[in-house]
Amino acid sequence: MTVVDLQNSTDTPEAQRYNRIRRYLGIADVAVGLGILLVLLITGWTGTLRDIAYQGAHQNYVLAVFLYVTALMVISKIIGFGLDYYSFRLEHRFKLSNQRFSSWLWDEFKGWLVGLVLAVVLVEIVYYIIRASQQYWWLIAWAVFIGFFVLMAQIAPVVLFPIFYKFKPLQNQSLKDRLVRLSQRAGTRVRGVYEWKLSEKSKKANAALTGLGNTRRIILADTLLEGYSEDEIEAVLAHELGHHVHRHILKSIGIQVAVTFVGFWAANEVLRYAVNHGQMFIGLSDFANLPLLILVSTILSLLLVPLLNAYSRHNEREADRYAFKSIASVEPFISSMNKLADQNLAERTPSKWVELLFHSHPPISKRITAAKAHGQRTRVLARS
Secondary structure, three states, X not given: OOHHHHHHOOOOHHHHHHHHHHHHHHHHHHHHHHHHHHHHHHHXXXXXXXXXXXXXXXXXXXXXXXXXXXXXXXXXXXXXXXHHHHHHHHHHHOOOEOOOXXXXXXHHHHHHHHHHHHHHHHHHHHHHHHHHOOOOHHHHHHHHHHXXXXXXXXXXXXXXXXXXXXXXXXXXXXXXHHHHHHHHHOOOOOOOEEEEOHHHOEOOOOEEEEOOHHHOXXXXXXXXXXXXXXXXXXXXXXXXXXXXXXXXXXXXXHXXXXXXXXXXXXXXXXXXXXXXXXOOOOOOOOHHHHHHHHHHHHHHHHHHHHHHHHHHHHHHHHHHHHHHHHOOOOHHHHXXXXXXXXXXXXXXXXXXXXXXXXOOOOOHHHHHHHHXXXXXXXXXXXXX
């Protein structure tokens, strides 16, 4: 192994500290969320909050649900604000962000407001379904959630992303044509190639193939366009197109369908037990039981994290292999991975436990090793 290889396969102390703190923040965020739900349920404060919502709504059920969800969102944001702010400061501490506090605060408010709108819509629908069909509510709600999930995947690039970032059509025509040809070879039509003004808030680099159908588009962070060659950008996008070729989006939707089905079934069973045996709530349509529904889905999600991460890493490896075959040489892929690791302070060699529990992508060191192995095999075949 050369000196350069050795340097590129190990994490700097700075990257180790940054990722370790981010993991702690993620764990703390989950713990705070679970803590809020448990306190509301154990103390019975969720019932008190429901009664206050009814009073404020003058006993109107729909308005009371809105007030209750809003109160939950306000409480959660206030309690979790300290962790959010620490995360903001962490990015500045490691020189990964140039966003001003006022801009960050505005983004936080917009994010909270978008979350509130989505939460209110979904919760109102769920409890309308419960009132209309208590026996089969979970099946109907499951079908509605799947439809909502697909809808959000389609409209996010044109409705949600622009709320937080600016986008403009890519001006580099030669690069645009090159990427469009690459996508056509992958069998997908894109509706445009856009420059993503990420540098206004972050020093990290990224690229993505977003949307479904008429909203499918390529987005390239301006930080990527500034610091990477066209060959490297093509290599990054080839990986994203690999997800399309292997139908990872459709497969992920299928996984989501199965997981959501189990989640709603489990929520129904737990909720019925809490109502019929635990006497915790007035009935299934008592929206004071919302924290219990959220708690069940959260616990299920946590239990499935290792499996879902393993499946995601499998998909990422498939997308990488497609990228290797789609570009003239694996060298741009290797150099782009090294650049991204340095620029984003990503972990190259996490421990097995960290990879298992926290990483949805294979470690960069393994991705580079796979690329080098592919390049070596290609050279051997070319000489034979």
